[in-house]
Amino acid sequence: MIHLPDPFPAFDWSSANTFSANALDRCSNLRTDPSFVARSFEDPRARLMLFYGDRVLVTDGDPPRPYLTGDALDAAADAATASIFLGVDPDGVPWFAADVIEAPSPALVASLVDLRTLALEGRAEPSVFGPAAQARAMLFWHHRNRFCGACGHPTELAAAGYQRNCPACGTQHFPRTDPVVIMLIADGDRALLGRQARFTPNMYTCLAGFMEPGETVEDAVRREVAEESGIRVGAIRYLASQPWPFPSNLMLGCLGEALSADITIDHNELEDCRWFDRDEVRAMLAGDHPAGLMTPMRIAIARSLIGAWVAG
Numbered sequence: 001m002i003h004l005p006d007p008f009p010a011f012d013w014s015s016a017n018t019f020s021a022n023a024l025d026r027c028s029n030l031r032t033d034p035s036f037v038a039r040s041f042e043d044p045r046a047r048l049m050l051f052y053g054d055r056v057l058v059t060d061g062d063p064p065r066p067y068l069t070g071d072a073l074d075a076a077a078d079a080a081t082a083s084i085f086l087g088v089d090p091d092g093v094p095w096f097a098a099d100v101i102e103a104p105s106p107a108l109v110a111s112l113v114d115l116r117t118l119a120l121e122g123r124a125e126p127s128v129f130g131p132a133a134q135a136r137a138m139l140f141w142h143h144r145n146r147f148c149g150a151c152g153h154p155t156e157l158a159a160a161g162y163q164r165n166c167p168a169c170g171t172q173h174f175p176r177t178d179p180v181v182i183m184l185i186a187d188g189d190r191a192l193l194g195r196q197a198r199f200t201p202n203m204y205t206c207l208a209g210f211m212e213p214g215e216t217v218e219d220a221v222r223r224e225v226a227e228e229s230g231i232r233v234g235a236i237r238y239l240a241s242q243p244w245p246f247p248s249n250l251m252l253g254c255l256g257e258a259l260s261a262d263i264t265i266d267h268n269e270l271e272d273c274r275w276f277d278r279d280e281v282r283a284m285l286a287g288d289h290p291a292g293l294m295t296p297m298r299i300a301i302a303r304s305l306i307g308a309w310v311a312g
């Protein structure tokens with residue numbers, strides 16, 4: 001059985017994950033007011049996250065900052081797409097995001113860093129990763145929705161970036177995120193972990209997969225685990241979520257109880273999958289497994305799920 005304390009603790013497991021904590025007030029009730037958005041952009045403290053694909057412009061400094069302000073913001077805004085309003089931080093500073101339209105200059109390329117690298121380096125302030133995930137997912141959505149899915153006509157940005165409207169047929173398009181279930185399946189004192197061939201050698205992690213339309217989180221967990229490992233899953237508990245901006249996923253972290261033990265690996269999905277006892281997983285987390293096996297990088301929610309399970 002999966003035991004959770006009663007009463008359920010107030011600790012928010014989600015907020016501990018990279019890309020999860022986002023202190024911006026998104027001001028969704030003000031987005032449709034052009035004067036509010038324009039005033040916010042004119043604020044001399046305003047910040048602009050400038051992206052080129054999955055990479056963000058990072059300015060030198062300690063800590064490095066993945067946003068522009070002041071004159072640099074003004075200059076960049078001229079060479080960028082219409083800005084998306086992200087929100088206002090606790091100090092009242094408005095944040096925006098935009099894409100570089102043209103191929104960037106070599107000087108600009110040298111300052112572009114992909115979000116995964118930025119997070120792994122651990123030098124930027126933790127508070128920037130939530131807004132960065134929001135920005136990356138929003139910009140990706142705009143890229144993929146430049147034409148109306150109903151009639152094919154070019155769409156137009158509205159609501160400070162939170163909507164695209166079709167002037168031909170009137171359809172309104174809204175941003176989306178793609179939910180992915182990721183789960184630590186336990187059989188008593190053993191955890192089910194697997195690896196894909198493309199993973200870092202020796203790295204094992206939780207099974208995961210995209211949710212499908214018309215499916216509950218629980219059914220998605222049971223289906224994915226059964227497909228990839230042949231293990232049947234009973235009780236499931238949601239633990240935490242994490243925006244994962246590669247490009248716009250929402251990871252839904254769950255714990256699940258195995259109802260069977262014999263593994264049948266789907267080799268189209270996984271290179272290997274097996275049971276690991278708690279001591280072995282503890283050694284993998286600590287980096288002193290005798291065979292050099294390891295858990296995922298610390299910015300992944302899988303690492304949190306594995307850690308929570310090991311800690312009991």
Ligand SMILES: [Zn+2]
Binds near residue numbers: 148150153167168170
């Ligand atoms: Zn249309």
